[in-house]
Amino acid sequence: MIIRPATPADHASISRIVLPVIRAGETYALDRGMSEEAALAYWCGADRFTSVAQAHDGAILGTYYLRQNQQGGGAHVANCGYMTAPDATGKGIARTMCLHSLSEARRRGFRAMQFNFVVSSNTRAVGLWKSLGFAEVGCLPLAFDHPLLGFVDALVMFRTLEMEPAPGTA
């Protein structure tokens, strides 16, 4: 699998990943009924850098975006969103994309990464982000209306991008 920048030629593949997640409405605070055009405008907007994870056979297995989370004095903190194709979950694709995004954010000079709204019932994502060094720095009480579970908390997760010491250094 490689991770590479998305191009307009990837839009159909991105839609096939993003739309079912939006329609389910269980993990992203986006309008479940938004059009494909609006979903692509969101995911591939001019304010963000969008990538795809591509298998050796050419299939697009996942996609993520990276953007500045705030302007001005908050411009040193990145924000990302990740989605994996429904038939490709459980294979470490989100983990690989997140590691890629952390490197990419560092390369672009960001000093930290923040997830603004991790739905607490999405325990797989919460566990994955924690395993990748993100701390839960905030809890938004009942801030997400889950279509099956009703109101659940959303978490704010954060990690710095300071370089870790290389193995063997003090």
Place this chain on the structure above:
Amino acid sequence: MIIRPATPADHASISRIVLPVIRAGETYALDRGMSEEAALAYWCGADRFTSVAQAHDGAILGTYYLRQNQQGGGAHVANCGYMTAPDATGKGIARTMCLHSLSEARRRGFRAMQFNFVVSSNTRAVGLWKSLGFAEVGCLPLAFDHPLLGFVDALVMFRTLEMEPAPGTA
């Protein structure tokens, strides 16, 4: 003082309030160099309800916006921003605007209000929001690059809009 919806005729007054705050760069995560046009597009955008606080002599003393903080499953939480004219601070205008915004948010059916990014060094604002029932539900470590203080924390603040029991009810 009355609080009323902003109209295009208020834009010059709103600019006189908003631009110095943006240029100072100490309290909002916005680009300090943004144009007046961009500042007005932000503050009075189609996605938000913008009000002004007007003195009896007609002077505009403050302005605030109210919007949905997230889409979809997060659409029941409101978000606001408030700014007071430089020569009108310390007179309770922000408090009056916040109380107005809480009522307005309730009237529009929101169930909670969230401030995403309260700069921790803005202690007057932090104290005011706490006095109005907001809790600090998150702390974004060193997420704001203050032009004088360097990197400081930003706070996430939140309160429900559940109706308080009327006096005398159990």
